[in-house]
Amino acid sequence: DEGFCSAPSILDQTDSSSKPLYWKVTSPTLSPSHLQDLPGFTRSVYRRDHALITPESHVFSPLPDWTNTLGAYLITPAIGSHFVMYLAKMQENSRSGLPPNDVERLIFVTQGAVTLTNSSGISNKLVVDSYAYLPPNFDHSLKCDGSATLVVFERRYAFLDNHITEHIVGSTDKQPLLETPGEVFELRKLLPASMPYDFNIHIMDFQPGEFLNVKELHYNQHGLLLLEGLGIYRLGDSWYPVQAGDVIWMAPFVPQWYAALGKTRSRYLLYKDVNRNPL
Numbered sequence: 001d002e003g004f005c006s007a008p009s010i011l012d013q014t015d016s017s018s019k020p021l022y023w024k025v026t027s028p029t030l031s032p033s034h035l036q037d038l039p040g041f042t043r044s045v046y047r048r049d050h051a052l053i054t055p056e057s058h059v060f061s062p063l064p065d066w067t068n069t070l071g072a073y074l075i076t077p078a079i080g081s082h083f084v085m086y087l088a089k090m091q092e093n094s095r096s097g098l099p100p101n102d103v104e105r106l107i108f109v110t111q112g113a114v115t116l117t118n119s120s121g122i123s124n125k126l127v128v129d130s131y132a133y134l135p136p137n138f139d140h141s142l143k144c145d146g147s148a149t150l151v152v153f154e155r156r157y158a159f160l161d162n163h164i165t166e167h168i169v170g171s172t173d174k175q176p177l178l179e180t181p182g183e184v185f186e187l188r189k190l191l192p193a194s195m196p197y198d199f200n201i202h203i204m205d206f207q208p209g210e211f212l213n214v215k216e217l218h219y220n221q222h223g224l225l226l227l228e229g230l231g232i233y234r235l236g237d238s239w240y241p242v243q244a245g246d247v248i249w250m251a252p253f254v255p256q257w258y259a260a261l262g263k264t265r266s267r268y269l270l271y272k273d274v275n276r277n278p279l
């Protein structure tokens with residue numbers, strides 16, 4: 001049944017039951033076939049208080065200080081953020097470099113696997129849906145034998161007297177669901193909510209048809225990666241169809257709202273600064 005639209009429906013391609021978790025992040029449906037080769041066509045947008053960066057806009061180049069790794073910086077202070085968000089495509093025999101001094105790092109695996117080794121020689125194998133938080137000035141290295149795709153957040157740590165952060169390794173599925181009074185989405189956080197941590201990573205799940213209750217406008221800034229599903233993101237006065245693989249920058253105070261559509265759940269990963277006085 002062709003239905004009304006001649007283009008193959010994106011919904012027909014969402015039978016991801018047989019595919020690895022987050023597979024669409026690294027193999028998104030860029031656009032219906034009759035648009036894919038349209039010269040200059042992109043859904044990407046860059047405005048004063050938000051940006052939508054879609055996969056056809058990514059520009060990869062060798063990551064300085066990393067070995068055999070291509071990086072696409074998606075959000076940096078040049079956009080107005082106090083953090084960086086980048087995709088790291090680690091190839092065989094690749095190795096990470098360290099962030100600058102006093103910079104904390106969080107990595108989240110969306111494809112493949114990496115081995116994280118810290119200065120005391122302890123190694124952890126990180127597979128899809130696993131993550132690691134590295135405190136500022138924490139010696140570590142990530143090694144990859146085959147291939148891996150990471151989303152990486154880095155930020156100058158906002159030091160507090162008598163507070164330090166710990167090295168953390170975990171996975172989303174092991175994090176408890178948290179209360180979300182007044183909201184229907186399911187929420188997990190990858191870091192402790194305690195004061196030493198100056199940001200957190202929220203993993204938010206929406207069933208199709210579910211949406212944010214609060215039409216948010218807040219002082220915090222966000223870096224978002226849509227891991228699964230599709231829907232409509234409102235940013236400021238614009239409404240954007242979004243799908244897994246899309247990245248969004250949200251400046252402080254930008255009106256923001258999401259509604260999940262389609263046949264499968266939406267899951268997004270969201271950087272949010274917390275625990276520090278905005279003054």
Ligand SMILES: NC(=O)N[C@@H](O)C(=O)O
Nearest residue numbers: 202216222256257270272
């Ligand atoms: N945009 C969005 O989802 N924001 C909220 O989750 C939040 O905690 O700020």
Ligand SMILES: [Mn+2]
Nearest residue numbers: 216218222256
């Ligand atoms: Mn928000």
